[in-house]
Amino acid sequence: MRNHHSIIGQQRKQSQALVSIYIDLQNAKSIKHLGSLLLEFAKFQGILIEAKVYYNSLCPDQVSAKDKLQNFGFKCIDVPCPLKNSADNQLMVDCLDDIYSNRPPDTVILVSGDGDFVNLVRNLKDRGKKVIGFAEPGSLKQKLKEIVGSDFHFLDELPNLVASKTQHQTEKVPCHLTYNEAVEYLIEAIKTALSKGKGTGLGFINNLMLQLFPKYQGVTFVCQHQGKTFSRFSELVKAAVKDGKIRLQDQQLFVIEADRLSA
Structure with missing residues (x-):
């Protein structure tokens, strides 16, 4: 840990966009192994202001995954409802609430391949927000991929995405x-x-x-x-x-x- 009396620091200003992450854990359980990389990726997009995970505590596998993400600093939101899409609906409500808040994100990182989010992405883009999507290959709906467009990625691409961003940033870091x-x-x-x-x-x-x-x-x-x-x-x-x-x-x-x- 750096002492606050020591060297100034070490970091960027890149785009000053505000960034928020929203994770549909049921649809993207492999994110539990990639949480730290996702946070690193988000910071290259701008200033990370929110990192939210939506899960259902009635599902033991989701609880295990959320525990790992919580250790990385994600805010984990429990939606303990047996009804289908209850966590998805809460994610969409919260995301739109954040968009209309006093400090709305400019960039939204959505981690899910669920087609239920097509309208959410459309609404975000209509409001001038940048949307970056991540999903697991086996759980991706084509309509969601199409509406996200060129900013869509598979979760297993995260290591290479972060590595390339880190290398590029290192080359540009001033003293x-x-x-x-x-x-x-x-x-x-x-x-x-x-x-x-x-x-x-x-x-x-x-x-x-x-x-x-x-x-x-x-x-x-x-x-x-x-x-x-x-x-x-x-x-x-x-x-x-x-x-x-x-x-x-x-x-x-x-x-x-x-x-x-x-x-």
Whole structure:
């Protein structure tokens, strides 16, 4: 684990799209072996804000699979109903609710091959959302594949997809960031932590920045706007506090803009 007084970080800004994952566990049980890769793939698409798994606790095999995904940080939503498509229906309702929320995703990653989701994908695309689909070969409905289009993949492609993205990102990673870029990442990480009810201590926020922003990975120093540089995360925080970008209270970080809105 990195000490928050040590090197700035190591990661990206790629597209600043907000990304949400929705998994139909009944239809894609093999995802339990690929959870960490799916999260990694999602982070290359933008900022991951939700990762939800829908399962039925009346089915022992789904419970076992959800336990593994929960360990990776997925939010697992139990729909213990014997009626057909009950979990699918809950997934669709939640996805549309998220689309109309205060922080809607720009990109939706749907893990299912079920044809019941054709209309959901159509609705998402009609609202300008990008949809990326993953499914198991034996459980894929052709209509779903067709409506997702070129952004459809089989789950067993995940290792190669992540490997190619990682190689491409590594080739482009800079050794430094501008001060404004670093502060932008810092503020976004604080907002993300607060939206999930997490603490905003320096160490946690630095690690969250590493998870959210690939351009931040590999960075050895930040170029400050006055021409100076610093290589410690605590120095970045101190500068952002001094400039009125964020607030530090009881070793927790807060966004000044959010303070004003809640006042």
